[in-house]
Amino acid sequence: xxxxxxxxxxxxxxxxxxxxxxxxxxxxxxxxxxxxxxxxxxxxxxxxxxxxxxxxxxxxxxxxxxxxxxxxxxxxxxxxxxxxxxxxxxxxxxxxxxxxxxxxxxxxxxxxxxxxxxxxxxxxxxxxxxxxxxxxxxxxxxxxxxxxxxxxxxxxxxxxxxxxxxxxxxxxxxxxxxxxxxxxxxxxxxxxxxxxxxxxxxxxxxxxxxxxxxxxxxxxxxxxxxxxxxxxxxxxxxxxxxxxxxxxxxxxxx
Numbered sequence: 449x450x451x452x453x454x455x456x457x458x459x460x461x462x463x464x465x466x467x468x469x470x471x472x473x474x475x476x477x478x479x480x481x482x483x484x485x486x487x488x489x490x491x492x493x494x495x496x497x498x499x500x501x502x503x504x505x506x507x508x509x510x511x512x513x514x515x516x517x518x519x520x521x522x523x524x525x526x527x528x529x530x531x532x533x534x535x536x537x538x539x540x541x542x543x544x545x546x547x548x549x550x551x552x553x554x555x556x557x558x559x560x561x562x563x564x565x566x567x568x569x570x571x572x573x574x575x576x577x578x579x580x581x582x583x584x585x586x587x588x589x590x591x592x593x594x595x596x597x598x599x600x601x602x603x604x605x606x607x608x609x610x611x612x613x614x615x616x617x618x619x620x621x622x623x624x625x626x627x628x629x630x631x632x633x634x635x636x637x638x639x640x641x642x643x644x645x646x647x648x649x650x651x652x653x654x655x656x657x658x659x660x661x662x663x664x665x666x667x668x669x670x671x672x673x674x675x676x677x678x679x680x681x682x683x684x685x686x687x688x689x690x691x692x693x694x695x696x697x698x699x700x701x702x
Contacts, residue, residue, distance in 0.1 A: 449684050452477030455528040460538035462489030464647050468673035474502035481524045483509045511538045511573030521580035534581040536574040536597040542566050543608050563611040570615035586633050593635035597623045601643045620693050627691030636690035638683045643697025645671045666699030
């Protein structure tokens with residue numbers, strides 16, 4: 449896919465990996481539809497995209513709300529006139545142990561709400577956005593489309609992240625299913641599993657903890673959001689990539 453003038457939707461597009469992706473794709477001439485709940489962050493990203501000489505619009509949307517997702521994608525296609533790509537990037541964390549035990553007694557459990565909230569935003573959100581994006585791509589009879597879904601190295605199973613690991617493993621599985629179902633419509637589907645990437649959450653950690661985290665990575669450093677954005681650009685441009693997951697982790701596997 450040639451990125452110039454293509455309409456790409458990025459969920460969680462206000463900051464972090466979403467913002468880095470928007471800026472990188474803007475430099476290639478893409479038109480960006482940014483989905484987020486943080487309107488202030490979206491406006492900042494839109495301004496940066498405009499400064500880069502491209503076009504972006506923001507859409508406030510809870511990706512786990514079916515009706516809102518449907519209306520949001522209808523608005524995007526109406527505003528831009530087309531839809532060629534989707535980056536499923538929206539996500540949250542609600543980490544916790546399945547059970548916490550002290551002196552042989554269970555003193556805390558991961559709540560059903562903790563589990564459902566994370567699974568709904570990550571996995572249900574990716575499902576709903578992909579379903580709507582694919583619907584519009586097929587009905588427009590586009591020549592080529594691409595859906596990229598953000599998993600995580602945690603899909604292998606990460607301590608203290610039953611909910612997050614389950615959601616990210618589900619994203620890999622769904623992405624592979626979509627690559628098979630949508631291929632006949634010239635729509636590709638890929639997943640990316642980032643490792644330790646510098647985000648707002650990581651930046652809030654004490655310097656000692658960050659140093660120790662970096663030492664655990666074989667390359668000896670924490671990745672940045674543009675490392676993931678580069679991978680997204682690579683997948684979009686390589687029209688024979690579909691049905692797989694790319695791990696971007698500096699050699700560190702969970």
